[in-house]
Amino acid sequence: NAGVTQTPKFQVLKTGQSMTLQCAQDMNHNSMYWYRQDPGMGLRLIYYSASEGTTDKGEVPNGYNVSRLNKREFSLRLESAAPSQTSVYFCASSDPRRGRGDEQFFGPGTRLTVL
């Protein structure tokens, strides 16, 4: 099992460029998440998908869009990158059961710099 994989690992963009971050999991998890992590800020939820076919905004969704392509894949798109989106992006998956949260498994992260 590869767990959660993310591509690319590193990316440099110019302001205004677009790109899509890819995430896939092979654990048959229902829920998937996109976070960003900035120094001193902890992990902040951008979007999540509780199950295939559904997506919802998290704490910091502005400037991002997501697609839950199927149960395995959850992509994050930056339509017009801005320097404020320079960050480390983590994808995660979990299988929360009714009445409790559950362990999240994280991908290795994508380090994005917007110039």
Add this chain to the structure above:
Amino acid sequence: RKEVEQDPGPFNVPEGATVAFNCTYSNSASQSFFWYRQDCRKEPKLLMSVYSSGNEDGRFTAQLNRASQYISLLIRDSKLSDSATYLCVVVGGSYIPTFGRGTSLIVHP
């Protein structure tokens, strides 16, 4: 008030020391609690879940105090390899996890 709060540290301790971190949360309806460990420039990984009765895993002990709305992590006999950032995670009724900003631990020889 932030939903999940942690002292960012750093906690700088010698090998063999005992160190404790607290994490407070604001949502009294929170249902699940976790401690994650994050090494520099790596992804977070689950360290342990936190149960109402408390739980212990080797040198690590986690406790939950619902009345005061905090969870704690105690590390005994600290090792150099324990140096990392420890993230507190609280899950509410929507099953969406909320992360604290993390507490940095540095264990020195």
